[in-house]
Amino acid sequence: MTLEIAVLPGDGIGPEVTEEAIKVLKAIAMNFDHKFRFTYADVGAIAIDKQNNPLPEKTLELCKSSHAVLFGAIGDPKYDNDPTAKIRPEQGLLKLRKELGLFANIRPVKAYKTLLDKSPLRKKIIKGTDISIYRELTGGLYFGKKTLSDDGNTASDLCTYSRHEIERIAHLAFKAAQARQNKVTLVDKANVLESSRLWRKVVTEVGKSYEDVTLEFLFVDNAAMQMILNPNQFDVILTENLFGDIISDEASVIGGSIGLLASASIGEKYALFEPIHGSYPQAKGQGIANPVASILSAAMLLDHFELFEEANRIRQAVDKSLELQITTPDLNQKYDNVTTSKVGDFIEDFINNPEDSNLNFSNIYLGQSTII
Ligand code: IPM
Numbered sequence: 001m002t003l004e005i006a007v008l009p010g011d012g013i014g015p016e017v018t019e020e021a022i023k024v025l026k027a028i029a030m031n032f033d034h035k036f037r038f039t040y041a042d043v044g045a046i047a048i049d050k051q052n053n054p055l056p057e058k059t060l061e062l063c064k065s066s067h068a069v070l071f072g073a074i075g076d077p078k079y080d081n082d083p084t085a086k087i088r089p090e091q092g093l094l095k096l097r098k099e100l101g102l103f104a105n106i107r108p109v110k111a112y113k114t115l116l117d118k119s120p121l122r123k124k125i126i127k128g129t130d131i132s133i134y135r136e137l138t139g140g141l142y143f144g145k146k147t148l149s150d151d152g153n154t155a156s157d158l159c160t161y162s163r164h165e166i167e168r169i170a171h172l173a174f175k176a177a178q179a180r181q182n183k184v185t186l187v188d189k190a191n192v193l194e195s196s197r198l199w200r201k202v203v204t205e206v207g208k209s210y211e212d213v214t215l216e217f218l219f220v221d222n223a224a225m226q227m228i229l230n231p232n233q234f235d236v237i238l239t240e241n242l243f244g245d246i247i248s249d250e251a252s253v254i255g256g257s258i259g260l261l262a263s264a265s266i267g268e269k270y271a272l273f274e275p276i277h278g279s280y281p282q283a284k285g286q287g288i289a290n291p292v293a294s295i296l297s298a299a300m301l302l303d304h305f306e307l308f309e310e311a312n313r314i315r316q317a318v319d320k321s322l323e324l325q326i327t328t329p330d331l332n333q334k335y336d337n338v339t340t341s342k343v344g345d346f347i348e349d350f351i352n353n354p355e356d357s358n359l360n361f362s363n364i365y366l367g368q369s370t371i372i
């Protein structure tokens with residue numbers, strides 16, 4: 001298969017983790033006889049610095065003419081600490097999501113057996129957790145009308161949803177549940193918000209066409225608590241934009257590090273793949289950023305094109321790296337100096353030699369002999 005992939009590394013640690021995902025995709029292309037072509041473009045703070053625009057027209061055009069987008073991260077403290085800034089890096093990502101019509105953001109959350117004691121939560125609580133969060137991505141408070149009064153003392157953000165916006169992601173969530181544990185939990189605030197009541201009504205209606213799927217409802221405040229009390233009760237979580245943003249960061253604690261969580265953002269025509277973590281500017285250039293979320297996002301990209309064997313090869317390699325503790329410091333590494341690129345090298349190596357039981361993977365990491 002030939003794929004044109006637009007690469008938008010963005011800010012902070014975005015470029016370094018994205019580079020590892022590309023390394024891994026190149027290994028997949030070589031081993032499975034595919035052709036992946038990578039074309040780079042700017043987005044976020046770096047695009048503001050260079051072109052005074054967080055999403056330059058050329059970047060958007062590239063994304064629209066590619067099969068998929070691989071996204072790094074955006075954000076820079078110089079904007080975070082300045083609420084008056086009119087141009088912000090985040091606008092680049094939000095505009096991109098809107099322009100590409102990426103209405104469904106899928107965020108898998110899993111407790112890896114080998115990482116059970118890396119989470120601050122108790123093992124017996126998180127063991128076996130496997131959740132797929134379906135976060136609506138182009139509506140709600142993020143995109144509703146915003147106002148700021150002339151005197152600067154009153155502000156508002158409107159949360160709007162239409163039946164159509166709810167239906168299309170609900171169908172995806174129910175279909176996903178059918179291939180999993182047949183359960184959808186709608187997370188909302190229907191006891192207070194009119195928009196949430198519309199979500200409940202529409203999702204209940206959509207659910208009628210999926211008789212084999214159980215539909216449950218949870219208010220978001222309770223869901224936030226349940227997520228860390230008993231995450232095993234969840235299969236597919238369906239929710240609106242802001243609740244999904246918050247719940248998914250919370251859920252990352254289950255896996256032991258936000259540096260592990262990948263995502264796919266899907267629309268009718270386009271698809272974008274990005275880690276859920278931010279630009280982590282303090283870590284930029286230090287080689288300590290965990291590339292696994294970006295690498296697993298690349299696996300989701302392959303899934304999207306039905307390259308399941310290839311995607312699974314990446315996941316196997318990631319599992320192996322976690323099992324052998326070839327990890328960056330966010331996961332309390334066993335070895336010193338396992339940098340971002342060393343993790344990528346290991347995963348690349350495993351993809352090239354998955355069957356070779358003679359390989360001593362710890363030695364590969366140490367750069368010592370590979371064959372015993
Ligand atoms: C995410 C991020 C973004 C969001 C920011 C960077 C705008 O936190 O993808 O979760 O809030 O959607």
Ligand code: MN
Pocket residue numbers: 245246249276
């Ligand atoms: Mn977020």
